[in-house]
Amino acid sequence: MNSRRQFFVWTTAALASTSAAWWVIPAPASEVFAVSHSEAEWKKLLTPEQFAVLRQSATERPYTSPLLEEHRPGVFSCAGCQLPLYSSSTKFDSGTGWPSFWAPLADAVATERDTSVGMVRTAVHCTRCGGHLGHVFDDGPKPTGLRYCMNGVALRFAPAQS
Numbered sequence: 001m002n003s004r005r006q007f008f009v010w011t012t013a014a015l016a017s018t019s020a021a022w023w024v025i026p027a028p029a030s031e032v033f034a035v036s037h038s039e040a041e042w043k044k045l046l047t048p049e050q051f052a053v054l055r056q057s058a059t060e061r062p063y064t065s066p067l068l069e070e071h072r073p074g075v076f077s078c079a080g081c082q083l084p085l086y087s088s089s090t091k092f093d094s095g096t097g098w099p100s101f102w103a104p105l106a107d108a109v110a111t112e113r114d115t116s117v118g119m120v121r122t123a124v125h126c127t128r129c130g131g132h133l134g135h136v137f138d139d140g141p142k143p144t145g146l147r148y149c150m151n152g153v154a155l156r157f158a159p160a161q162s
Contacts, residue, residue, distance in 0.1 A: 065152020
């Protein structure tokens with residue numbers, strides 16, 4: 001693991017140990033999404049943890065998602081609107097404590113600049129509902145060199161049908 005990633009993982013783990021959802025960034029700026037609900041409706045549709053991440057851009061604690069150990073063929077979808085986001089064929093073990101992928105499905109995610117924790121990052125959101133999914137970094141594997149570091153609580157997994 002490179003030192004930058006290791007520093008981020010340990011810093012994140014230390015901060016995250018104090019709260020399940022420990023930082024919040026602004027939602028995507030005034031975009032209109034195909035799936036939209038009022039705050040009250042979202043709260044009814046999502047668990048408190050999903051609401052904090054998807055609607056308030058919080059981050060789940062590292063190493064808490066069961067999806068870290070999900071290795072079956074299938075598709076990871078948005079927990080807010082069920083839009084397919086990532087194929088299991090692009091999932092890899094980043095060592096960061098969050099499910100990571102080297103590429104999203106076509107037109108599934110969009111990004112915006114995030115300066116919420118004193119550093120510049122690129123936040124990732126669902127193109128259908130605007131739900132915050134995580135962040136993308138440029139230290140991933142080939143062929144893209146990208147690491148889409150996603151909150152497991154923001155995803156649902158559907159195994160491939162045999």
